[in-house]
Amino acid sequence: MRITDIREKTVSIASPIANAFIDFSKMTCSVVAVVTDQVHDGKPVIGFGFNSNGRYGQGSLMRERFIPRLMEADPDTLVDRDNANLDPFAIWRTMMTNEKPGGHGERSVAVGTIDMAVWDAVAKIAGTPLYRLLADRYRNGVVDDSVWVYAAGGYYHPGKEIEGLKDEFKSYLDRGYTVCKMKIGLVPLADDLKRIEAALDVVGGGQNLCVDANGRFDLETALAYAKALEPYDLYWYEEAGDPLDYALQAELSRNYSGRMATGENLFSMQDARNLIRHGGMNRDQDVVQFDCALSYGLVEYMRTLDMMAENGWSSRRVVPHGGHQMSLNIAAGLHLGGNESYPDVFQPFGGFADTVEVKDSRVGLPDVPGVGFEAKSALYALLKRELVD
Numbered sequence: 001m002r003i004t005d006i007r008e009k010t011v012s013i014a015s016p017i018a019n020a021f022i023d024f025s026k027m028t029c030s031v032v033a034v035v036t037d038q039v040h041d042g043k044p045v046i047g048f049g050f051n052s053n054g055r056y057g058q059g060s061l062m063r064e065r066f067i068p069r070l071m072e073a074d075p076d077t078l079v080d081r082d083n084a085n086l087d088p089f090a091i092w093r094t095m096m097t098n099e100k101p102g103g104h105g106e107r108s109v110a111v112g113t114i115d116m117a118v119w120d121a122v123a124k125i126a127g128t129p130l131y132r133l134l135a136d137r138y139r140n141g142v143v144d145d146s147v148w149v150y151a152a153g154g155y156y157h158p159g160k161e162i163e164g165l166k167d168e169f170k171s172y173l174d175r176g177y178t179v180c181k182m183k184i185g186l187v188p189l190a191d192d193l194k195r196i197e198a199a200l201d202v203v204g205g206g207q208n209l210c211v212d213a214n215g216r217f218d219l220e221t222a223l224a225y226a227k228a229l230e231p232y233d234l235y236w237y238e239e240a241g242d243p244l245d246y247a248l249q250a251e252l253s254r255n256y257s258g259r260m261a262t263g264e265n266l267f268s269m270q271d272a273r274n275l276i277r278h279g280g281m282n283r284d285q286d287v288v289q290f291d292c293a294l295s296y297g298l299v300e301y302m303r304t305l306d307m308m309a310e311n312g313w314s315s316r317r318v319v320p321h322g323g324h325q326m327s328l329n330i331a332a333g334l335h336l337g338g339n340e341s342y343p344d345v346f347q348p349f350g351g352f353a354d355t356v357e358v359k360d361s362r363v364g365l366p367d368v369p370g371v372g373f374e375a376k377s378a379l380y381a382l383l384k385r386e387l388v389d
């Protein structure tokens with residue numbers, strides 16, 4: 001059992017949209033294939049991965065450090081004890097050889113992308129969907145048959161006015177979502193409030209709407225928004241301030257009674273732990289949104305889930321960022337609270353298997369080996385074209 005090749009490419013994930021901090025017109029994404037010497041149905045088993053969205057492709061880090069470390073390692077050190085499968089934990093340790101602690105930067109994205117491909121390969125070698133493999137190994141076989149999802153969108157499209165936002169949210173409701181999320185913070189508060197009220201007209205109440213400031217606000221602005229948002233009783237108020245400003249988050253938590261959500265830009269267990277320790281988050285109410293693809297992958301994600309449990313947080317309070325199939329597998333297999341979903345943007349990376357329908361804001365998972373990329377035809381076609389053919 002060994003890895004015979006690791007391939008990576010940087011592809012476009014550009015989109016004509018903007019949040020309060022960046023536009024996505026030049027956004028890229030790394031795709032990875034981990035090729036093994038295992039043969040199923042006459043073909044080598046290949047695991048695939050990609051780096052979620054919102055961080056640029058990480059090809060040079062992979063080419064210069066992480067892929068050579070794996071390819072130069074003794075293959076016997078990268079497999080489990082009975083040589084029945086790859087060992088994602090040993091692979092992770094090998095990738096992180098000679099990397100100092102801290103300073104996570106975007107190294108975590110490169111490692112997380114390869115880690116996704118490794119887990120896809122491991123589940124395929126075992127002949128089982130990843131969510132079932134995770135549940136069997138770590139949760140006594142208990143799988144959630146469906147996962148709560150919400151429709152993330154409501155971006156600032158240049159030239160798109162309030163009617164455009166309302167039409168977008170109407171189409172999400174038509175597709176089976178009950179909770180929608182919109183961006184705030186790019187325009188003055190008074191203008192955002194008009195957009196929020198227009199969205200509420202469509203979704204029917206505050207508990208069906210989340211707002212996301214993408215880390216744009218200073219404390220004063222975050223508090224001004226909190227005061228204005230509180231009467232709407234929104235489902236959550238997301239990433240008000242800089243992702244690493246735990247004091248801001250703590251002060252905001254003291255001044256806002258509704259649910260807060262944050263964490264998509266924390267890329268390690270240690271950063272997540274600082275949020276839990278110092279961010280003043282309410283473990284009985286708030287939501288954390290760590291994205292495995294951006295934060296060293298599932299091996300590190302399990303450390304983060306352990307850390308949360310040690311601090312009295314239920315895994316149900318985790319609703320990952322990214323809207324991708326990897327997080328959906330983790331949600332169903334490791335008892336998370338839900339998953340983001342991008343019905344219209346970041347295609348073909350966002351979204352789930354072709355046959356999966358959203359009903360009452362919940363989705364099921366396909367019964368195919370691995371993460372399920374082969375059940376999402378547009379994404380599989382891209383991965384195959386860029387990495388296999």
Ligand SMILES: [Mg+2]
Nearest residue numbers: 212238239264
């Ligand atoms: Mg967000």
